[in-house]
Amino acid sequence: MGITAGLVLSIMGVTGAIYSYEPQILKWINQDSYVVQVPDHAKLTPAELYLHFAKQDPSMQINSITIQSDASASSVVNIAKEGHRRGYNMLVNPYTADVLPEIKGEGFFDFVEDLHRRLTAGEIGKQITGACVLMLLYFVFSGIYLRWPKKHSFRQWLFVKPKLKGRNFIWDLHAVVGTWVVLFYLVFAVTGLYWSYDWWRSGMFKVMGVERPQQGGHGAPQGGQGRPPQAQQATPQAGTQTRAQSGEQNRQRATHENRDAETPQRSPEQISTALTATWAQFPQQLNRPYSSMTLNLPQSAESKVDILFLDAEPQHERARNNATFNYANGKIEELELYADKKLNEKIMSSMLPVHRGNFMGGVYQFFAMLASFAMPLFFITGWMLYLKRRKQKRLTREARQGSNVVHLDPNAQPWTILYASQTGMAEQIAYNTSTALQQAGTPTFVKALKEVSIDEIQQAERVLLIASTYGTGDAPDLASNFAKKHLKQNYDFSKVKFAVLALGSKEYPESYCTFGHDLNRWLHANQAQSLLDVIEVDNGNPADLEHWYTGLATITGSEVQAVIVEKTYDQWQLISRELLNPNSLGEPAYDIQLKALHAETWHAGDIAEVQCGNGVERIMQFIEQHQLDTTESLVYALRYKDLTSKDLMQSTPIDSKDFAWLEQLPNLPSREYSIASIPEEGYLQLVVRQKQIGENEHGLDTGLGLGSGWLTAYAPNDDNLLLRIRTNPSFHLIDDNRPAIFIGNGTGIAGLMSLLKQREQLGYTQNWLIFGERQIAVDYFYQSQLEAWQQAGHLQHLDVVFSRDTVQNSQLPDQQQQPRYVQHLITAQCDRITQWVADGAVIYICGSIDGMASGVDQALTEILGETQMDQLREEMRYRRDVY
Structure with missing residues (x-):
């Protein structure tokens, strides 16, 4: 209805805005007609x-005269x-x-009015505009319904948020x-609708408690009600007689004519006498200031005007005020003020002044005119929202592709490749391993560790395990149930031959490749070879990875x-860097926005891998330290190099003329x-916490974290950076419109924002966000966006907690004050958690693994029980992106 009626309402809005100032515009362009010396x-x-025109043209029929x-x-x-x-108003x-x-311009306004009321299509157009106005009522009340129940501030109600995108x-x-x-x-x-439907007009009179006037001689109610807008056009000055007034005079004259149909018409002399007596006596008896006075010419034998x-x-x-004056006895017989x-x-x-807005005064009329002009805005934004939703649904359908399937030779015994992946890297390596073995003539079978049974491992006999380590040395989320269920049990794997590829990061030495080693020990302990x-x-x-493939060649022969x-980085332009939490007690957090310099796409939940670089100051220190000539090409060549590789520098002399050493520097x-x-x-938008670490282990004196x-500080604005998108399927949206609970803290809001935006594109509104930070005054990231979502109904629930505020606002003694965190909200x-999960909700968690993720996991386990938590992981309804 918004799309079909929107265009018609836009036309009506623009024409109505123009028509509302018809009197003022006509007076402005017709000064020589309305103003005299x-x-x-x-x-x-x-x-x-009267006598002047009666003598000038005796055939002229004069209805009224206005002074x-x-x-x-x-x-x-x-x-x-x-x-x-x-009647025709002749200005004299x-x-x-x-x-x-x-008057110039009346024809234009007649066209505008006809377009406004009937789309210049007669009765059919009138029915179309009437139906569209009924739809406008629906839009008004449904809009109020959608906004009213939401809890939001005055600012959310009335202020546009230009930072939204x-x-x-x-x-x-x-x-x-x-x-x-x-x-x-x-x-x-x-x-x-007063002019669109008679039933609506009758209803208005009834609701307002006013008796509807009887129909007059022209088929319209007397007293001015019920006339179409063209009968109500006013002249640009308050005192000038309007076409509506002249129409009323005609109807009054017609009433007198019907009452005295057989009475002879009055002579010009008689009419002149009546006008003279009335004009001489009525204003004095009225004793009331006026801006204009209209005398309808008497047409009957009665001595009344x-x-x-x-x-x-x-x-x-x-x-208007109405009066009847008896000029024979010099008395006012009727006076209606x-x-x-x-x-x-x-x-x-x-009704017309109420419709135009000048019934409520000039200020209201001006804003009513602006509101009318704004009507196309809703047609345009409605169209844009509709088209964006259609486009997103199309892209989503195209993106829903099945996973790769390896076709096996049923007559050959394959290698079974099992993977345990958190962010997708182990899965990628598993399929690359499968490709390499198949190209060598060896059949393979690839499966996620979470989907495999003990019987399948025993029967496979030849198994390759590719396993990531997640968190503080744990199994990836999707393999955690397998680990809990089986790694402490004993099985007979005496016929199984295996090899393990363990993935990790040496930046976390205490948990490096832990889960891969756990799998290796478990298989060894159960007699696997x-x-x-x-x-x-x-x-x-x-x-x-080269060592892995070399080992595979050895064991397969x-x-x-x-x-x-190979990691291939693309050029992205840094277009925006904004501090999100000035004056925060915590470390600064920045909103980083980058623009792709090529065609690029990704899914909500994916990860941006950024190639870190050296700031110009650090590069210049290196150049000065090694007494090199400063050139633009050298500065750029050193941007992404590890300038702290001391062992390499000792073995490879740095020469200002021969730059072979540059190739030896690792990135x-x-x-x-x-x-x-x-x-x-x-x-592409990131939320990056600026880590304050001082001098790092390599001797860098930047004082900031490498990435x-x-x-946040050293990459120049508008410069190009190196970045690649890495798919993260374990944190993608589930493929249906079930409820979703989003939980996070700090910069973890980033991963949750992308998922919520994707859900908005898909029209999925059963969303609940639980978010925590330090102080509401400075650390409420994307507050406007989140509250706008809640207000619009995209977020059914928005629960936030700020740990420093909960301590400061506590009324307890100092020793009893405890900050509240996300897990406390959970x-x-x-009760709501239990109900949403029972309704099929998926839980998404993004943020720090220390404190938040572990605390949330414990809180959920206490509420739902360990068995149900295991079931959520098994059904991929518990998805985490924690770090």
């Missing part, structure tokens, strides 16, 4: 104007004219009776501006060629970061 004598009276109190304002003579069923010089130029900014703009204009649109819709007049400062152009009406009566007799010593791989080092996918290590954005946003220092929400 003031001479030193009085204006012509209605009788004098303005403003000395410079023109007078109006309304006459019968073909094509003007409510009030001092000379000269006819002033016709992509679809989130579009949604926030749509919602916030919608809040600004919702009252205006409600008034527009309710009053606009119907009069309309506006107060000196009328509320709007429809705030607009000011004496009740509010409901004023509203129902002034080891074909190779455990081969360790440090951060995917190609030299270590085949020419096994190494299949090593700096890489660092991995969770990605906080999705490809549709057009940039964090490079990204414990406090145990």
